Amino acid sequence: MPVPSPAVLVLEDGTRYEGRAYGAEGRTLGELVFATGMTGYQETLTDPSYAGQIVIQTAPHIGNTGMNDEDMESRRIWVAGYVVRDPSRVVSNFRSIRSLDDELVSTDIVGISGIDTRAVTRHIRDLGAMRAGIFSGGDATLSQYEQLELVRAGDEMAGLNLSAQVSVTENTVTPAVGEKIGNLAVLDLGVKQSTIVNLANRGFEVHVLPQDSTLEQILAIEPVAAFYSNGPGDPSASEGQVQVLRGVLDAGLPFFGICFGNQLLGRALGLDTYKLPFGHRGINQPVVDKSTGRVEITAHNHGFAVKAPSNDEPFDSPNGYGRVEVSHVDLNDDVVEGLNALDIPAFSVQYHPEAAAGPHDANYLFDRFRELVLDQTKKDAE
Ligand SMILES: NC(=O)CC[C@H](N)C(=O)O
Numbered sequence: 001m002p003v004p005s006p007a008v009l010v011l012e013d014g015t016r017y018e019g020r021a022y023g024a025e026g027r028t029l030g031e032l033v034f035a036t037g038m039t040g041y042q043e044t045l046t047d048p049s050y051a052g053q054i055v056i057q058t059a060p061h062i063g064n065t066g067m068n069d070e071d072m073e074s075r076r077i078w079v080a081g082y083v084v085r086d087p088s089r090v091v092s093n094f095r096s097i098r099s100l101d102d103e104l105v106s107t108d109i110v111g112i113s114g115i116d117t118r119a120v121t122r123h124i125r126d127l128g129a130m131r132a133g134i135f136s137g138g139d140a141t142l143s144q145y146e147q148l149e150l151v152r153a154g155d156e157m158a159g160l161n162l163s164a165q166v167s168v169t170e171n172t173v174t175p176a177v178g179e180k181i182g183n184l185a186v187l188d189l190g191v192k193q194s195t196i197v198n199l200a201n202r203g204f205e206v207h208v209l210p211q212d213s214t215l216e217q218i219l220a221i222e223p224v225a226a227f228y229s230n231g232p233g234d235p236s237a238s239e240g241q242v243q244v245l246r247g248v249l250d251a252g253l254p255f256f257g258i259c260f261g262n263q264l265l266g267r268a269l270g271l272d273t274y275k276l277p278f279g280h281r282g283i284n285q286p287v288v289d290k291s292t293g294r295v296e297i298t299a300h301n302h303g304f305a306v307k308a309p310s311n312d313e314p315f316d317s318p319n320g321y322g323r324v325e326v327s328h329v330d331l332n333d334d335v336v337e338g339l340n341a342l343d344i345p346a347f348s349v350q351y352h353p354e355a356a357a358g359p360h361d362a363n364y365l366f367d368r369f370r371e372l373v374l375d376q377t378k379k380d381a382e
Helices: 041-046 101-106 117-127 135-143 144-153 191-202 215-219 240-251 260-269 359-379
Strands: 006-011 015-025 027-035 052-056 081-083 108-111 130-136 172-174 182-187 204-209 223-228 255-258 273-287 294-307 325-331 336-342 346-349
Touching: 006 108, 006 135, 006 144, 015 101, 027 081, 027 117, 027 144, 027 273, 027 294, 041 101, 052 117, 052 130, 052 191, 052 273, 108 130, 130 135, 130 144, 172 191, 182 191, 182 240, 182 346, 191 204, 191 359, 204 223, 215 223, 215 240, 223 240, 223 260, 223 359, 240 255, 240 260, 255 260, 255 359, 260 273, 260 294, 260 336, 260 346, 273 336, 294 336, 325 346, 346 359
Parallel strands: 027 052, 052 081, 081 108, 182 204, 182 223, 223 255, 255 346
Antiparallel strands: 006 015, 006 130, 015 108, 027 130, 172 204, 273 294, 273 325, 325 336, 336 346
């Protein structure tokens, strides 16, 4: 077996971690974030929300179950780079059809192995998410100074709009399963396949629309409701989609948003979003649903969050959409994890009811959306 060539992970604060090349060789830059899930590396890697980010996997052994076609959350791997401790030398799973290593090479994803990923995670947890670079192959021979300069010249995640990189450019349609409720307009900011499946299973004919769709293009599919997906980038850099969302709300369409969609609903209602120190990424985050008092264990992947005037009391939407409440709260750090508009048919969550990977505790939210749409359709008919 050939010995992998040397590679280095360089952080913008000057910290360096030496390891071995993993996946494609060369150079990559991005925001360094850690994901704590012990399972689900394929879903993580193919979640478009990770575009522009170098992902550190705290689980020490990666690649054991290979890659398959069923667990792809989108058409490709999106992470800007991948940091692992010990890549599995053996791929063993009845569904596996290719190895992760081969997939990283064929999709040109530069990674690094042999890294104490828990140590890097503690560093990020103390100092916050930061820009980083992985250098291998010819780029491993650049001087330390040159590598650090490259990392420091990279994009900051704050202020970045990445939607166009990940979105479809033409409408795609997934038929409803069972009795059809109506057409659902899904704005593709980086939607995951499991979300589409969950929505289609609730009776929606799911129309996935490009991220730059206008209100007219959304209304042209004659939707019974609208949905904004998860996705990469800073929500404060998506003013165009926020304006379109105000049009959707003004048109009285029921609305559901997940993750980036939650942040854009917050902004449409007139709230601010802000960058978290190192974000939430993993599949074991405790969240309380304030309407039932039930705690659910949930999948997260967010670096930004919505700022609300109160987590406890309903407040007025600064943009005139009536009363709004924080519906869900993270029990680790009190971050807003859901919004519910009390006077218009709109709600959203910051975390991932589609899971993939992760527990299915929050799957009821898709049922809640279906009920909201059915109620609104009934009201409109009266
Ligand atoms: N998964 C997502 O939709 C992430 C939303 C946003 N890019 C964030 O990091 O907070």
